[in-house]
Amino acid sequence: MKFHFQHFLKALLLGLFTLFFANLHITGDIIKYINPKYDYMSKMTVIFFFVLLLIQVTRIWQEKHTHHVCSHRCDHDHGNSHWSLRRVVSYSIVAFPIVTGFMVPPATLDASIAANKGFLVSQGGGQSGGTERKSLMEGAESLVEKEDIDIYSSEHVPLPNENYLSEQEYDGKLRLLQESESIQMTEDMFSTYYGEINDNLESYVGKTIKMSGFVFKEEGLTGNQLVISRFLITHCVADASIIGFLTEFTGAVTIQEDAWVEIEGVLEVGNYNGYDLPLLKATSLNVVEEPSEPYIYPVLKMLGN
Structure with a gap:
C-alpha cells in the first residue's frame, strides 16, 4: 500500500470545510453569513462535502502497482504529481478561506x-421639497418589491424574525401601517415599511415611529443628529444593505456609535445636501443590548394562506 500525501491533503481540506459549515449550523452562527431562507441549502452543502470526503479518503492508500496510464498527453491531476509552485499556490488558495474561517470569529456588521458602503445621499444639487426627493439610502425604494418572494407551500422553517407571511397577513400589516398613527417597525416588516415610508413620505409625516437599531454617525451630520440603522440581508452578508432613519436627538452627542437603541419619535421631512428625506424627531431614546438576531430580511409571502 502506498500513501498519497496529496490525496490526504485534499481529504483534510474537505474535512475542514465539512467541519466548519457543520459547526456554523450547530452554533447557529450560520445566520451571521446568510439569509436563513438558505439554511436548508447550506445543510445540503455540508452533506455534499461529507460525501466527497468519504470518496477522497479511499484514495489516500492505494496498491503500489496501481497507477493510471494515459494513452494521450494529459494535464489532469492523479494526486501523486511532483510539487511545483503552481500546485502550492493552488492548495493555498483553497486553504485560505477555511483557515481564516476558523481563525477569525464571525462578527456582526x-x-x-x-x-x-455609504449611507446618506452624499451628492448635492437636489431640489428641496421637489419631485427629485431621494430616499435615505440610494435605491432603497427598489429593495422591497424586488425581494418579496412567493412561497408555494406553507411548509417552511421559520426565519429568526418570522418573515414568512401569508398574503392576508402581509396585506393586513401593510394596511396597519397606512391607518395607524403609531408605527412599530417590527423586524418582519421593517424593509417593507421602510420602502413604503420613503415612497410616500408626505403621507406619514406627523406619525409616531418606534424602532430599534444601531447608531451610525456619518461625517457631515450635526451634533444632535445620528442615524438609527439596520442591515438588510437579501442573500448573504456580501449584499448587505444599510437602511434606517436620520434622527435628531438633543443627547445624540453622548450616544456612542454602534450602540443599540430603542427610539420613539415623530416623523418629519428633513433635508440632507438638498434632498428631502424622512427625519425622526426623537421623543425618547434608550440604550439597549444588541439583539441576538441583529439583521433584518425581506418578507417572504406564502401563496394560498
Whole structure:
C-alpha cells in the first residue's frame, strides 16, 4: 500500500470545510453569513462535502502497482504529481478561506461597514421639497418589491424574525401601517415599511415611529443628529444593505456609535445636501443590548394562506 500525501491533503481540506459549515449550523452562527431562507441549502452543502470526503479518503492508500496510464498527453491531476509552485499556490488558495474561517470569529456588521458602503445621499444639487426627493439610502425604494418572494407551500422553517407571511397577513400589516398613527417597525416588516415610508413620505409625516437599531454617525451630520440603522440581508452578508432613519436627538452627542437603541419619535421631512428625506424627531431614546438576531430580511409571502 502506498500513501498519497496529496490525496490526504485534499481529504483534510474537505474535512475542514465539512467541519466548519457543520459547526456554523450547530452554533447557529450560520445566520451571521446568510439569509436563513438558505439554511436548508447550506445543510445540503455540508452533506455534499461529507460525501466527497468519504470518496477522497479511499484514495489516500492505494496498491503500489496501481497507477493510471494515459494513452494521450494529459494535464489532469492523479494526486501523486511532483510539487511545483503552481500546485502550492493552488492548495493555498483553497486553504485560505477555511483557515481564516476558523481563525477569525464571525462578527456582526457594524458602523464601520456602514461607513464603507455609504449611507446618506452624499451628492448635492437636489431640489428641496421637489419631485427629485431621494430616499435615505440610494435605491432603497427598489429593495422591497424586488425581494418579496412567493412561497408555494406553507411548509417552511421559520426565519429568526418570522418573515414568512401569508398574503392576508402581509396585506393586513401593510394596511396597519397606512391607518395607524403609531408605527412599530417590527423586524418582519421593517424593509417593507421602510420602502413604503420613503415612497410616500408626505403621507406619514406627523406619525409616531418606534424602532430599534444601531447608531451610525456619518461625517457631515450635526451634533444632535445620528442615524438609527439596520442591515438588510437579501442573500448573504456580501449584499448587505444599510437602511434606517436620520434622527435628531438633543443627547445624540453622548450616544456612542454602534450602540443599540430603542427610539420613539415623530416623523418629519428633513433635508440632507438638498434632498428631502424622512427625519425622526426623537421623543425618547434608550440604550439597549444588541439583539441576538441583529439583521433584518425581506418578507417572504406564502401563496394560498
